[in-house]
Amino acid sequence: MEKKGTILMERYELGRLLGQGNFAKVYYARDVKNGQSVAIKVIDKEKSLKAGLSEQIKREISVMKLVKHLNVLQLYEVMATKSKIYIVLEYAKGGELFNKVAKGRLKEDIARWIFQQLISAVDCCHNRGVYHRDLKLENLLIDEDGGLKVSDFGLSALSESKRLDGMLHTMCGTPAYVAPEVINRKGYDGAKADIWSCGVILYVLMAGHLPFQEANLMEMYKKITRADYRCPNWFPSDVRRLLLKILDPNPNTRIPISKIMENSWFKKGLGTRPMRSKMDIKESPQVEIRPFTKKPELQKPSNLNAFDIISLSSGLDLSGLFIGDDKKEEIRFTSLQPASTIVSKLEEVATNLNLKVAKKDGGFMKLAGSGGARKEGVGIDVEIFEFAPSIHLVEMKKSNGDTFEYQKVLKLDIQPAISDIVWAWQ
The missing domain is CATH 1.10.510.10 (Transferase(Phosphotransferase) domain 1)
Structure with a gap:
């Protein structure tokens, strides 16, 4: 784990964390030789390989080397150790x-x-x-x-x-x-x-x-x-x-x-x-950036249209980061994987977390806590909707148990474990 003040490759002093995803973190850093500010994207090799992201990482690096333009974030250099890849980028202060x-x-x-x-x-x-x-x-x-x-x-x-x-x-x-x-x-x-x-x-x-x-x-x-x-x-x-x-x-x-x-x-x-x-x-009082107050009704898989995916994405409006209390017990994500792959992944995650799995017809699953004090009593309903053979919407919501513990299980255990099958979170 990188710490503030760490010197990478005797060249860059790491500063504050700027952002992070499932497989990478981005830090502010300073070139100790000339004082230049940079951003360093730190990628975990093992996690990215397991998620099948090696080609995507290679493509991103090759494209950024190919495109040199004033308004394209500049790639300075790429470094690597046995476990990490370090991509040194132009720092955009704003x-x-x-x-x-x-x-x-x-x-x-x-x-x-x-x-x-x-x-x-x-x-x-x-x-x-x-x-x-x-x-x-x-x-x-x-x-x-x-x-x-x-x-x-x-x-x-x-x-x-x-x-x-x-x-x-x-x-x-x-x-x-x-x-x-x-x-x-x-x-x-x-x-x-x-x-x-x-x-x-x-x-x-x-x-x-x-x-x-x-x-x-x-x-x-x-x-x-x-x-x-x-x-x-x-x-x-x-x-x-x-x-x-x-x-x-x-x-x-x-x-x-x-x-x-x-x-x-x-x-x-x-x-x-x-x-x-x-x-x-x-500022404009006529424009308000806010989440939907009305939950869209989900139809059965056979009736869902592929364009429905647009209205169920966080990219739909600028308020995707602002979640009201009524949404805390429910999350949705879209996946380009077949339903069988999604089900298999959820079963694998449930097994690793000591959660019991009960499958029902119509793309419905139930995960129930059975082991470990934190998960005991937590129940999660999972429903899978099909747009097309490779476009699915997955809805996960609490069926029983403590809300706080349910949120911890989702955030700390389930969401990181299924990231490789997620296209976009709601």
Whole structure:
């Protein structure tokens, strides 16, 4: 376990923890030779290998070496020991763009400046045959001057990944930002899918919320497939026209990056940093970032539509991190694994935790605590819903026992153990 003040490879002094996932932690660090601030991603080799992430890690490193751009997070070097991989990255002092926009929408010139940098970075990636495939606010970082840095290329694809039909076929990304044709599973153009995601990001920068938000799942499906969204009244007409061309559900007629760059609104002040503060926020009482108060009704597996996944993801609205008391006893996640694999994994985890498993028909399981004081009496109901052969929604909720102990079992034992079958947590 890395500690603050540790000197790595006689070169970098580790500082505070910036963030962490199931297989990696990111630390602030300082180059002891020149005092430069960096971020170091520390990956556990054994855990990542067991989770089958070795190819993803290799791809992320190779892509970041390939793409050199002012607005793409720079990779400085990669080091390794017997048990750890250390990826030394450019340090973005401002953190995630998500945290800025969650406070309120951006003023128009700031939003345009961010969008200009995003399009420039994505264009550079595409020119090098790289498709990001997971563009979202959480993967856009801000440096100390307010400049944009595109990060996290773990789900990216190279042009060599295309099949004979010239299309990509792997469904990935964060549902709220994913283009309709990606979930349609008939093959998609990586560049056009990235452009759709850029359009969603532009909308969020200007509005302070995502373009498609409905509690009713079928209404959500209809609106996304028709690109049926409403622009707030403060959106300029030229922004509305540009969004119509970007958020075009037909990838064949969707505007390409070259045409975005020729757009009159896009070109205003191009290359010039706005005179206002670096990340000027415009508070708006008309926009409230909040979780749904009404729980969406889940249908039986045979009736669920693949697009339902969009409304059940934390990426749906900017409030995914704010969970009310009524949600503490229930979690959901989506998985691209077959139902049999999900069931097998849950059985394996239950066995390791001394939990009894009772399977019932219709994708329903019950886990019950039987060993160890902490798990005694805790009961968890698990229900699996099928969208398509490889898209499943899994709902886990407390059936009995102490809520505090139930949450500890979920957070400390179950969630880390099943991370390799999870696509996205709600």
